[in-house]
Amino acid sequence: MENASAPDKLVNREIKVAEPVKPDVADLRVEKPELQQLVEQSVTVALQAESYRGPMPKPEHLRQYDQIVPGAARIILEEFQANSRHSRQMDLLGLKGMISKDARAQWIAGGLVLIGFLLIYQLTMHGHDVVAGVVAGTLLVSVLAGFLTGTIKVGKGEDETDGTDGDTKRQ
Template identity: 35%
Template sequence: MNKKNNQLNNQSVPKRNEIKNKSNNRNATGVVLQHQSAYQYQGPIPPPEMMEKYKNIYADAPKIILQEFKENSEHIRQKELLEVQGTINRDRRGQWMAFVICMAILGVVFYSLYLGNITFAGLSGLGFIALIATGILKK
């Protein structure tokens, strides 16, 4: 091993112009230089240049990519439609529940008045008005 180290130490270092004149990809230390480039795109469909590269690898690749984009778009639209319908159904259900509660309280008020319990009818009536006011002001 000492002989190898001595041989490496005794080698002359190439001059700057000697390194430039070499036509291979090796630098003065013998390491292979490589150039890598990468680019990034944003969006669901690759740019045309990349689609062409995919086509060179597999002829049906652009068709498959576009079909996948189409199916994903339909799925997203369907999901958004279901979300909107769910929101509408929830609001409608809440409105029906509020209507039932208000009618029940109003029934209690009228029944209390029928029985002659004015104090309970008045408190129930105030609760009914407060419930409706909070529902209106909430919107």
């Protein structure tokens, strides 16, 4: 069986009822009794339901649009192409922004580590070895935690997600 949830899937259903319909259902009023029987036998119901999912209309729909408004199919195609280009440009812009943000965060983290090393050196040179050891241990734990987990804790053990595919946010 084909996957009905595919985005470009045509769903075409035809339902035909070939039974006589009673006149009261169809609201047909015939004044002559001999014609009434003919109407009861010839009235049938035919129903066709059609739906389509996808980025573009079916070709026959495009032809019908062109018959109603000449050039409509070309306008629809050009709009689709322009929208696709825009969507790709926005995706690319978002990726470039994420890369820039990550690079900036890495430079800031590197700078903070260097400042930490300078602080440790100065504390050691001025005879504060215990404090320098505490700062060095805290710096080491912070850097390892940042590189190994890369998540921001929100609450009681829950990670904040970026909303795309369930990945956690990187620092």
